[in-house]
Amino acid sequence: MxxxxxxxxxxxxxxxxxxxxxxxxxxxxxRDSLELLALGDDAQFSRLVTQREAQLKTPAEKFSKPSFVERVALSNGSVTIFSWSLTETEGIYMTDTYFRAGRRIIRYQKDAIPVANKEKAMIFLKRCSEKWREIPAGQMPEGIGFVVGNTILADNFPNYxxxxxxxxxxxxxxxxxxxxxxxxxxxxxxxxxxxxxxxxxxxxxxxxxxxxxxxxxxxxxxxxxxxxxxxxxxxxxxxxxxxxxxxxxxxxxxxxxxxxxxxxxxxxxxxxxxxxxxxxxxxxxxxxxxxxxxxxxx
Known part of the structure; x- marks a missing residue:
């Protein structure tokens, strides 16, 4: 070099x-975007999730009902929030997931999940939550994985x-x-x-x-x-x-x-x-x- x-x-x-x-x-x-957030302790992580949940529980101007469906705990302290992507009658979810990787927080938003695919989506998100790792400062990542800044999703799951x-x-x-x-x-x-x-x-x-x-x-x-x-x-x-x-x-x-x-x-x-x-x-x-x-x- x-x-x-x-x-x-x-x-x-x-x-x-x-x-x-x-x-x-x-x-x-x-096919869905990952956002690497700033360093965060437990309090900051909880605040981010709570703020997003509150937003989803507030009815949007064009809908009479809030879009929030439920909050689900994942592995390693990660959390995902299910909400309606459009309206409840259209039966399409979206998820806001906050993964933990050591001191790092990764936000992952996934759209257009049919109700029938909810369990499949949960299996995928749970698997991801088990695989995130923080990369120590000054070190190159090692082993299987997809590197996102100073974190790595230590998996080789086939995906786009x-x-x-x-x-x-x-x-x-x-x-x-x-x-x-x-x-x-x-x-x-x-x-x-x-x-x-x-x-x-x-x-x-x-x-x-x-x-x-x-x-x-x-x-x-x-x-x-x-x-x-x-x-x-x-x-x-x-x-x-x-x-x-x-x-x-x-x-x-x-x-x-x-x-x-x-x-x-x-x-x-x-x-x-x-x-x-x-x-x-x-x-x-x-x-x-x-x-x-x-x-x-x-």
Missing amino acids: KEEWKTHAIGRHLVDVPASAKLVESWDYG ESWRLLIKLEGKPDVTLEVSSFVGAAEEGLRQRAGGILARMLGMAAGLSQLRNHARPVGPIQADEILVAGTQDGKRGYGFKWEAPGKSYSLAEPNLNVSLEVRESAYATNRESFSSDDEALELWDTLVNSIRLRPGAV
């Missing part, structure tokens, strides 16, 4: 990022999990750099999908050129990359894309994407992005080459 870079764990993968970058993360589990990592580079506000992953497979590879569009772009846009368009495996990960750059009014723009199409229902081989963009902005020069193609490519290659499945994650 390069100096002044660090290894970051997210989902079931590791990626190296500049140590000075600001990282913005989001995660979904079973995903994550997104936005990397805000220090001193480069004009650069948008993102890494993402979701369980699923693209029907076609990146170069198959982009071929015709790319040809038209290159033919229509003055100064637009193709830097790369080829297969770009990273270790065992099969992937493609397309890198395009262009100059307009003296400013250099970039559109980089790397994608591993993934395999259906595979936690170990999800669809992985990396994108880098420098587009039109309030900045008239490249001082807030890259001084040259070589600088852009060096950062891109270092990041893409570092992506790997965390050992033992699955």
Whole structure:
């Protein structure tokens, strides 16, 4: 790994990022979002749950009845609250679940649960509540699990999990750099999908050129990359894309994407992005080459 870079764990993968970058993360589990809340003791946890329960017990303006159904205790002090997603007559629940992972609190909201699936939802939530762990400060996560910030859901339950990592580079506000992953497979590879569009772009846009368009495996990960750059009014723009199409229902081989963009902005020069193609490519290659499945994650 390069100096002044660090290894970051997210989902079931590791990626190296500049140590000075600001990282913005989001995660979904079973297609529903996870929210990592601040450190909390028992009193704060109880307060969060009680506040949400009170909200659900207050009738909404358009309904005469409160949406609250019941509060259910889970393992390790976790709690889930069932409420009506729309109205009671439509028979669709939603859940607000507050998981405990050591001192950490994770909020998980799941929508559109038919009444007939309530027991199945409870089994799933109970299983999750038994699997959350806090990651000790300064340590890399070990073993099976889906990493969410400084916590890990230590399970390999087949599901449609995903994550997104936005990397805000220090001193480069004009650069948008993102890494993402979701369980699923693209029907076609990146170069198959982009071929015709790319040809038209290159033919229509003055100064637009193709830097790369080829297969770009990273270790065992099969992937493609397309890198395009262009100059307009003296400013250099970039559109980089790397994608591993993934395999259906595979936690170990999800669809992985990396994108880098420098587009039109309030900045008239490249001082807030890259001084040259070589600088852009060096950062891109270092990041893409570092992506790997965390050992033992699955």
